[in-house]
Amino acid sequence: MMDGKNALIMGIANQRSIAWAVAKKLYDQGANLVLTYQSDRFKGNLDRLVSTLEPREGQSVYLATCDVTKQKDLENLRNLIEEKCSSLDALFHSIAYAPQEALTGRYLDTTWEAFQMTLQISCYSFVALVKALEDHLREGCSIATMTYLGSVRAVPGYNVMGVAKAALEASVRYLAYELGEKGIRVNGVSAGPVRTLAAAGIPGFSKMLENYKSKNMAKKALLSDDVAEVAAFILGPASRAITGEIVYVDYGYHSMGL
Numbered sequence: 001m002m003d004g005k006n007a008l009i010m011g012i013a014n015q016r017s018i019a020w021a022v023a024k025k026l027y028d029q030g031a032n033l034v035l036t037y038q039s040d041r042f043k044g045n046l047d048r049l050v051s052t053l054e055p056r057e058g059q060s061v062y063l064a065t066c067d068v069t070k071q072k073d074l075e076n077l078r079n080l081i082e083e084k085c086s087s088l089d090a091l092f093h094s095i096a097y098a099p100q101e102a103l104t105g106r107y108l109d110t111t112w113e114a115f116q117m118t119l120q121i122s123c124y125s126f127v128a129l130v131k132a133l134e135d136h137l138r139e140g141c142s143i144a145t146m147t148y149l150g151s152v153r154a155v156p157g158y159n160v161m162g163v164a165k166a167a168l169e170a171s172v173r174y175l176a177y178e179l180g181e182k183g184i185r186v187n188g189v190s191a192g193p194v195r196t197l198a199a200a201g202i203p204g205f206s207k208m209l210e211n212y213k214s215k216n217m218a219k220k221a222l223l224s225d226d227v228a229e230v231a232a233f234i235l236g237p238a239s240r241a242i243t244g245e246i247v248y249v250d251y252g253y254h255s256m257g258l
Helices: 018-028 040-050 071-084 112-136 159-182 205-215 224-235
Strands: 006-010 032-037 061-065 088-093 137-147 185-191 246-249
Touching: 006 018, 018 032, 018 088, 018 224, 032 040, 032 071, 040 061, 061 071, 071 112, 088 112, 088 224, 112 137, 112 159, 137 159, 137 224, 159 185, 185 224, 224 246
Parallel strands: 006 032, 006 088, 032 061, 088 137, 137 185, 185 246
Antiparallel strands: none
Protein backbone atom coordinates (compact mmCIF):
# COMPACT_ATOMS: atom_id res chain seq x y z
CA MET A 1 0.00 0.00 0.00
CA MET A 2 2.93 2.37 0.71
CA ASP A 3 5.51 0.78 -1.61
CA GLY A 4 8.04 3.39 -2.70
CA LYS A 5 6.29 6.21 -0.85
CA ASN A 6 8.08 8.57 1.54
CA ALA A 7 6.83 9.22 5.06
CA LEU A 8 8.04 11.68 7.71
CA ILE A 9 7.38 10.59 11.30
CA MET A 10 7.94 13.01 14.19
CA GLY A 11 7.60 12.34 17.91
CA ILE A 12 9.30 9.00 18.59
CA ALA A 13 10.46 8.91 22.21
CA ASN A 14 10.87 5.17 22.83
CA GLN A 15 9.54 1.76 21.80
CA ARG A 16 6.13 2.48 23.37
CA SER A 17 5.56 5.68 21.38
CA ILE A 18 2.55 5.76 19.10
CA ALA A 19 4.82 7.44 16.53
CA TRP A 20 7.14 4.42 16.58
CA ALA A 21 4.20 2.05 16.11
CA VAL A 22 3.12 4.14 13.11
CA ALA A 23 6.65 4.13 11.69
CA LYS A 24 6.77 0.33 11.89
CA LYS A 25 3.38 -0.05 10.20
CA LEU A 26 4.36 2.19 7.31
CA TYR A 27 7.75 0.51 6.96
CA ASP A 28 6.05 -2.90 6.83
CA GLN A 29 3.85 -1.51 4.04
CA GLY A 30 6.94 -0.57 2.01
CA ALA A 31 7.44 3.11 2.85
CA ASN A 32 10.76 4.91 3.08
CA LEU A 33 11.01 6.72 6.40
CA VAL A 34 12.39 10.01 7.65
CA LEU A 35 12.45 9.93 11.46
CA THR A 36 13.30 12.93 13.61
CA TYR A 37 14.71 13.33 17.10
CA GLN A 38 14.78 16.49 19.20
CA SER A 39 18.51 16.63 19.92
CA ASP A 40 21.66 14.50 19.96
CA ARG A 41 20.68 13.30 23.43
CA PHE A 42 17.86 11.26 21.86
CA LYS A 43 19.65 9.98 18.77
CA GLY A 44 21.11 6.85 20.37
CA ASN A 45 17.68 5.60 21.41
CA LEU A 46 16.28 6.15 17.92
CA ASP A 47 19.30 4.40 16.39
CA ARG A 48 18.56 1.36 18.56
CA LEU A 49 14.92 1.29 17.49
CA VAL A 50 15.79 1.59 13.80
CA SER A 51 18.26 -1.29 14.15
CA THR A 52 15.30 -3.56 14.97
CA LEU A 53 13.73 -2.96 11.55
CA GLU A 54 14.39 -5.73 9.05
CA PRO A 55 16.56 -4.34 6.22
CA ARG A 56 14.70 -4.45 2.91
CA GLU A 57 16.10 -3.89 -0.55
CA GLY A 58 14.89 -0.62 -2.00
CA GLN A 59 13.72 0.79 1.33
CA SER A 60 15.53 3.55 3.21
CA VAL A 61 15.37 5.05 6.70
CA TYR A 62 16.85 8.50 7.30
CA LEU A 63 17.31 10.22 10.66
CA ALA A 64 17.27 13.97 11.22
CA THR A 65 17.53 16.20 14.26
CA CYS A 66 14.64 18.64 14.57
CA ASP A 67 13.75 20.81 17.53
CA VAL A 68 10.41 22.19 16.34
CA THR A 69 10.96 25.44 18.25
CA LYS A 70 13.96 26.25 16.02
CA GLN A 71 13.31 27.56 12.51
CA LYS A 72 16.81 26.52 11.45
CA ASP A 73 16.06 22.89 12.32
CA LEU A 74 12.89 23.00 10.22
CA GLU A 75 14.90 24.40 7.32
CA ASN A 76 17.53 21.68 7.72
CA LEU A 77 14.80 19.04 7.76
CA ARG A 78 13.36 20.48 4.56
CA ASN A 79 16.79 20.35 2.93
CA LEU A 80 17.32 16.73 3.96
CA ILE A 81 13.94 15.72 2.55
CA GLU A 82 14.70 17.55 -0.69
CA GLU A 83 18.06 15.77 -0.95
CA LYS A 84 17.03 12.26 0.09
CA CYS A 85 13.37 11.97 -0.90
CA SER A 86 12.50 14.89 -3.15
CA SER A 87 8.95 14.88 -1.78
CA LEU A 88 6.68 13.38 0.87
CA ASP A 89 3.59 11.20 0.57
CA ALA A 90 2.81 11.10 4.30
CA LEU A 91 3.57 13.23 7.34
CA PHE A 92 2.81 12.17 10.93
CA HIS A 93 3.13 14.70 13.77
CA SER A 94 3.02 13.37 17.34
CA ILE A 95 4.66 16.15 19.33
CA ALA A 96 3.28 17.72 22.50
CA TYR A 97 4.71 19.24 25.66
CA ALA A 98 3.55 21.20 28.68
CA PRO A 99 5.58 22.15 31.75
CA GLN A 100 4.73 19.82 34.64
CA GLU A 101 3.49 22.69 36.79
CA ALA A 102 0.91 23.52 34.11
CA LEU A 103 -0.63 20.04 34.46
CA THR A 104 -1.14 20.26 38.21
CA GLY A 105 -3.40 22.50 40.19
CA ARG A 106 -5.84 24.81 38.42
CA TYR A 107 -5.91 25.76 34.76
CA LEU A 108 -6.75 29.24 36.03
CA ASP A 109 -3.24 29.49 37.48
CA THR A 110 -1.46 28.76 34.18
CA THR A 111 1.31 31.28 33.59
CA TRP A 112 1.78 33.04 30.27
CA GLU A 113 5.18 31.38 29.89
CA ALA A 114 3.71 27.89 30.35
CA PHE A 115 0.75 28.69 28.08
CA GLN A 116 2.99 30.03 25.33
CA MET A 117 5.40 27.09 25.49
CA THR A 118 2.60 24.52 25.44
CA LEU A 119 0.83 26.10 22.46
CA GLN A 120 4.08 26.60 20.55
CA ILE A 121 5.24 23.00 20.86
CA SER A 122 1.90 21.18 20.88
CA CYS A 123 0.06 23.20 18.23
CA TYR A 124 2.09 25.78 16.35
CA SER A 125 4.85 23.25 15.62
CA PHE A 126 2.33 21.45 13.41
CA VAL A 127 1.55 24.59 11.43
CA ALA A 128 5.22 25.59 11.17
CA LEU A 129 6.19 22.10 10.01
CA VAL A 130 3.59 21.99 7.25
CA LYS A 131 4.56 25.50 6.16
CA ALA A 132 8.26 24.61 6.02
CA LEU A 133 7.60 21.48 3.95
CA GLU A 134 4.71 22.74 1.81
CA ASP A 135 6.68 22.73 -1.44
CA HIS A 136 7.75 19.13 -0.82
CA LEU A 137 4.30 17.69 -0.15
CA ARG A 138 3.31 15.65 -3.16
CA GLU A 139 -0.22 15.75 -4.56
CA GLY A 140 -2.08 13.04 -2.66
CA CYS A 141 0.04 13.57 0.46
CA SER A 142 -1.71 12.76 3.72
CA ILE A 143 -0.89 14.64 6.93
CA ALA A 144 -1.99 13.51 10.39
CA THR A 145 -1.45 14.72 13.93
CA MET A 146 -2.25 13.20 17.32
CA THR A 147 -4.90 14.72 19.56
CA TYR A 148 -7.05 13.73 22.54
CA LEU A 149 -10.58 14.05 23.93
CA GLY A 150 -9.35 16.71 26.36
CA SER A 151 -9.70 19.13 23.46
CA VAL A 152 -13.50 19.04 23.73
CA ARG A 153 -14.06 17.77 27.29
CA ALA A 154 -12.79 19.01 30.62
CA VAL A 155 -10.35 16.28 31.68
CA PRO A 156 -8.92 16.84 35.19
CA GLY A 157 -5.14 17.22 35.05
CA TYR A 158 -5.04 17.89 31.30
CA ASN A 159 -5.42 21.63 31.76
CA VAL A 160 -3.49 23.76 29.26
CA MET A 161 -2.78 20.73 27.07
CA GLY A 162 -6.52 20.48 26.41
CA VAL A 163 -6.48 24.06 25.17
CA ALA A 164 -3.49 23.29 22.94
CA LYS A 165 -5.23 20.23 21.50
CA ALA A 166 -8.35 22.29 20.78
CA ALA A 167 -6.18 24.74 18.84
CA LEU A 168 -4.47 21.83 17.09
CA GLU A 169 -7.81 20.40 15.95
CA ALA A 170 -8.90 23.80 14.62
CA SER A 171 -5.57 23.96 12.77
CA VAL A 172 -6.33 20.59 11.18
CA ARG A 173 -9.52 21.99 9.68
CA TYR A 174 -7.96 25.21 8.40
CA LEU A 175 -4.94 23.44 6.93
CA ALA A 176 -7.19 20.85 5.29
CA TYR A 177 -9.17 23.68 3.68
CA GLU A 178 -6.13 25.60 2.48
CA LEU A 179 -4.25 22.59 1.13
CA GLY A 180 -7.22 20.72 -0.29
CA GLU A 181 -6.97 22.20 -3.77
CA LYS A 182 -3.40 20.90 -3.95
CA GLY A 183 -4.66 17.39 -3.31
CA ILE A 184 -3.18 17.33 0.20
CA ARG A 185 -5.23 15.95 3.09
CA VAL A 186 -4.99 16.86 6.78
CA ASN A 187 -6.60 14.92 9.65
CA GLY A 188 -6.31 14.41 13.38
CA VAL A 189 -6.26 11.08 15.19
CA SER A 190 -7.83 11.31 18.64
CA ALA A 191 -6.70 8.31 20.67
CA GLY A 192 -7.89 7.12 24.04
CA PRO A 193 -5.31 6.94 26.83
CA VAL A 194 -2.29 4.75 26.02
CA ARG A 195 0.69 4.03 28.28
CA THR A 196 3.43 6.13 26.69
CA LEU A 197 6.25 8.32 27.98
CA ALA A 198 4.15 11.44 27.36
CA ALA A 199 1.20 9.99 29.27
CA ALA A 200 3.39 9.39 32.31
CA GLY A 201 3.58 13.15 32.80
CA ILE A 202 -0.19 13.55 33.19
CA PRO A 203 -1.24 13.65 36.88
CA GLY A 204 -3.61 10.80 37.76
CA PHE A 205 -3.00 8.98 34.48
CA SER A 206 -3.32 5.51 36.02
CA LYS A 207 -6.75 6.40 37.36
CA MET A 208 -7.67 7.87 33.97
CA LEU A 209 -6.63 4.60 32.31
CA GLU A 210 -8.72 2.49 34.70
CA ASN A 211 -11.74 4.72 34.18
CA TYR A 212 -11.32 4.55 30.41
CA LYS A 213 -11.11 0.75 30.38
CA SER A 214 -14.19 0.34 32.57
CA LYS A 215 -16.33 2.76 30.56
CA ASN A 216 -15.43 2.31 26.89
CA MET A 217 -17.79 0.21 24.79
CA ALA A 218 -15.44 -2.77 24.49
CA LYS A 219 -14.11 -2.66 28.08
CA LYS A 220 -10.60 -2.97 26.69
CA ALA A 221 -7.29 -1.19 27.16
CA LEU A 222 -6.07 0.66 24.09
CA LEU A 223 -2.65 -0.23 22.66
CA SER A 224 -0.24 1.79 20.54
CA ASP A 225 -0.70 -0.71 17.72
CA ASP A 226 -4.47 -0.12 17.74
CA VAL A 227 -3.88 3.57 17.13
CA ALA A 228 -1.12 2.93 14.60
CA GLU A 229 -3.40 0.78 12.44
CA VAL A 230 -5.84 3.66 12.07
CA ALA A 231 -3.10 6.26 11.62
CA ALA A 232 -1.50 4.17 8.87
CA PHE A 233 -4.87 3.98 7.12
CA ILE A 234 -5.32 7.76 7.39
CA LEU A 235 -1.81 8.28 6.01
CA GLY A 236 -2.35 5.88 3.13
CA PRO A 237 -4.17 6.21 -0.22
CA ALA A 238 -7.20 4.16 0.86
CA SER A 239 -8.41 7.13 2.94
CA ARG A 240 -8.20 9.52 -0.03
CA ALA A 241 -11.70 10.98 0.56
CA ILE A 242 -11.12 11.75 4.25
CA THR A 243 -9.82 15.20 5.18
CA GLY A 244 -10.45 17.87 7.79
CA GLU A 245 -11.60 15.19 10.24
CA ILE A 246 -10.82 14.17 13.79
CA VAL A 247 -10.88 10.38 13.78
CA TYR A 248 -11.52 8.82 17.19
CA VAL A 249 -9.70 5.63 18.16
CA ASP A 250 -10.98 4.90 21.66
CA TYR A 251 -13.37 1.93 21.55
CA GLY A 252 -16.28 4.37 21.47
CA TYR A 253 -15.40 6.08 24.75
CA HIS A 254 -16.03 9.57 23.35
CA SER A 255 -19.62 8.57 22.45
CA MET A 256 -20.54 7.34 25.93
CA GLY A 257 -22.73 9.44 28.21
CA LEU A 258 -20.85 8.40 31.37
